[in-house]
Amino acid sequence: MFGGPAVCPAIVALRRPRRALANVRINHVSVNARDLQESVAFYVDLLAAEPIPTPNFGIPVQWLALGRTQLHLFERALTPTSHHHFAVTVDDIEPVYRAAQRRDAFDHHAFGNHLVELPGDVVQLYVRDPAGNLVEIDQAGVDRLPGDLRGRLRGLWDFNPQTDENMRGRLFVPE
DSSP: OTTSSOOOHHHHHHHSOOOOOTTOOOOEEEEEESSHHHHHHHHHHHHOOEEEOOOOOSSOEEEEEETTEEEEEEEOOOOOOSSOEEEEEOSOOHHHHHHHHHTTOBOOSTTSSSEEEETTTEEEEEEEOTTOOEEEEEEEOGGGSOHHHHTTOEEGGGTSOOOHHHHTOOSSOOO
8 A cells, every 4th residue: 555554665675775786877768660760760860870780579670879878669559658758868959959840849748848947957858759759858058059949948847836855856867
């Protein structure tokens, strides 16, 4: 039962001090593509993803390199959920924004606006790929946005009230 006096043993175990694992990082994210080639073209255009050799899984699959992380696309007729997403950090969000604009890929609904400012001076761009998967693109530094993009930017606090504790939240984990 949630919220009751009993505490789940798994939660108790998680509270014990643990040794941090060295060099842990996400290796890849896998999402569906209704049309594999269309989705590959989308990620190549938006993020300069690089198609890389891909094993045969018995279904249409393409692996893409995004820096040291991979995006695995698999062709299936699945409907994505509304808010599940993956995020990619870029140095300059403007070219991604312009490519998404050409493709009419902005998502205006999941988080209230397609271009959102988070506490800690972070810009998030929300787009949908051709299969409808939600993709978040992040950039540090609101002041680095061109004026026309700054005019479209809305703070998360414009949609949802933020406490002082909420405003201390940071997207990027310190190194």
